[in-house]
Amino acid sequence: MTQVEARLSSLLLQEHFGEIVDRVGTFLIRTGSQPLRVIANDTGTSLDQVKKSLCVLIQHNLVTYQLHKRGFVEYTAQGDCYLRILRYPRYIYTAKTLYGDTGELIVEELLLNGKMTLSVTVKKVADRLTETIEDGKNVEYSDVLATFSQLADTHFVQRCPALPDSEETSGTEGRRPQAPTLVTSEKDMFTVPKLTLIGRGKRRRSEDDDEGASHSKRQKRDAGPETSQDDGIYWQINTERFHQHFRDQAIISAVSNKMDQTSSEIVRTMLRMSEITTSSDEAYTQPLSSNEIFRSLPPGYNISKQVLDQYLSLLADDPLEFVGRSGDSGGGMFVINLHKAVASLAVSNLESIVQERFGSRCARIFRLLLRKRHLEQKQVEDFAMIPAKEAKDMLYKMLSVNLVSLQEIPKTPDHAPSRTFYLYAVNPLPTARMLLQRCYQTVANLIERRQYETKENKRLLEKSQRIEAIIASMQATGAEDTQLQEIEEMITAPERQQLESLKRNVNKLDASEIQVDETIFILESYINSTKAKT
Incomplete structure (x- = not known):
């Protein structure tokens, strides 16, 4: 893992789990596999805090452990999983888009807790959904279970290895951790x-109602759903x-932009048929x-078989090569070239970055080099139809930031400049790696900027939260509008303007994070x- x-x-880690977990997780990223006592000594953290931090990291699949041949347990950070924390909002939004509010809350609970049993997940989601419903209805556990089954059938959630005992997980030296119960087959991973x-989601009751409720009723309300064959089976995203x-x-979006909506719907159908x-x-x-x-096209999509064949032929003959032919049986066999499609999307992003940073002429040269592979400076000038001086400046600008490379091919062993070819080229893979690191740096800068904005306005935010809490409590007791208005006026006009500016800036930073993550x-x-x- 690079420094960025x-x-x-x-x-x-610091934003989601706190400073101590960040200290332990960052140490493992920097040093690799380490035993418990080394982590505690080198981070200057107490043994108990390190154990708790490791439990949190293991629970969220950010750290794994294994028994060393000398008898102690080593802990290893999963670097890729750390960076996936940035994508949690997209996971939740995708679940909401596909499976509604129930799917959204299921995914959110699994991300918040790392690993959960099915019964506990169903109970929590049903309770949260019941609290949001205003008509007084309670959400049935069976409805939440049905949505969870759909998520499992489409492989958005899966079983995970059984959690070891807490004492062994926490890193007791000299003990062998309990071996996780691995799933034997891929089918078992998604079997609910x-x-x-039996039951419904419960609403939270006020303290007065809880004091007046009988002990038996409280036990019944707090009890979880009846379960069977659920112990030890944990689920994760x-x-x-x-x-x-x-x-x-x-x-699908690329096909829609390049061709039309019908073509994208055909590609969507092919991807949906192959997604599992x-x-x-x-x-x-x-x-x-x-x-x-x-036969698999959406029912409301009225196109004939002949029109479909024409669209498939157009897609197969398109220079993008997203769709390819693999045979002639059954009216023609077609596949989607996933690697080719991803490569085209990546190159398109590279071209867009060059255009935004250096302008349309540099982007023209960049696309020309991608298409022609290797060109001399004179050839670049002729093909791109750009004056020699401007083409030279643009090539040197992109060369200085490693967007293009320069290869020397000497005619003679003495490497004399007059007898040497200088060829410019674009290598997409190293360029993509370099720009990926730039994107990581950009996201880190955005997070730090958001934290700075929040810290600078901490006092004002706390004041606003206190006033909102007072107003909410007064509204619950039936206060008059004049009283509420007096409380609202405790925030002056300049402070309110500052709060709006802060909210607008933070929203821009959050939106920028999501766009960079794409x-x-x-x-x-x-x-x-x-x-x-390879």
């Missing part, structure tokens, strides 16, 4: 156990499945016949797909 990635991981869930969904959505059967690192989807695609995801997917090829 370690810095971003530290900021994310049969549970008997399947981040790879979410990433596969993000990739598919990016491909194709793993995230495969180069191609499963071959699908034209007849299968036609670029990060495309570049990461391209780099990983290139590794898979």
Whole structure:
């Protein structure tokens, strides 16, 4: 992990888990696998705090452990998982888009807790949904269980290894950790156990109602749902499945922008048919016949089989090569070239970055070098139709920031400049790696800026929160409008303007983080797909 990635991981840990967990997690990132007592000594943290921090990190799949051959336990940081914390809001929003409020709360609870049993998840989500419903209805446990089953069937949630005992997990030296119970097959990872869930979500009661309630009623209200065959089976978010969904959505959007809505709907259907059967690192989807695609199109999409075949032919002949042919049986067999699509998306992002930073002429030269592979400066001037002086300046600008490379090919052994070819080229993979590090640095700067804005206005924020709490309590007791207005006037006009400015700035910073993360995801997917090829 690079220094930029370690810095971003530290900021994310500190923001979500606090300073002590950040100290332990950052130490493991920097030093690699370490035993418990080394972590405690080198971080200057008490043994008890280190144990608790490691429990938190293990619970959220950020740290793994294994028994060393000398008999002690070593803890290792999962660097990629640290950076995925940045993507948690996208996971939650995707679940809300696909499965509504229930799916959103299920994913949110699993992300907040790391690992949870099915019964506990259902109870918490049902309680939270019941509290948000204003008509007094209670959400049935069976409804939440049905949504959870849908998430498992589509592989957005999966089983995880059974949690070891807390004492062994906390790092007691000299003891062998309990071996996790690994899932034996991929099918078992997404199999929801049969549970008997009886009950509904409960609303929170006021303190007066709780004092007047009988002991038996309180026990019944606080009791969880009846379960069977649920002990020891924990569930977690399947981040790879979410990433596969993000990739598919990016491909669909690219096809829609390049061609039209009908083409994107055809590609969406092909991806949906292959989303479970194709793993995230495969180069191609499963071959699908034209007849299968036609039968799987949405019911409201009225296009004939002949029109579908024409669209498939256009997609297969398109220079982007997102869709390819793999046979002629069943009206023609078609696949989606996933690696090619991700590479095209990544190159498009590179071109966009060059254009935003250096202008449209530099982007023209950059696209020219991508297409022609190697060109001399004179050839760049001629093909791009740019004056020699401007082309030279633009090439040197991009060369200085490593967006293009310069290769020397001597005609003679003495490497004389007059007898040497100087060829400019663009290597997308190293360029993508460099820009990925820039994106990590950008996100870290955005987080630090947001923390600075919040710290500078801490007193004003606390005052605003206190006044909002007072107003809420007065509204609950039926206070008059004049009294509420007097409380609201405790915040002066300049302070209110400052609060609005702070809120606007923080919203911009949050939106920028999400947008940069979209670029990060495309570049990461391209780099990983290139590794898979090799």
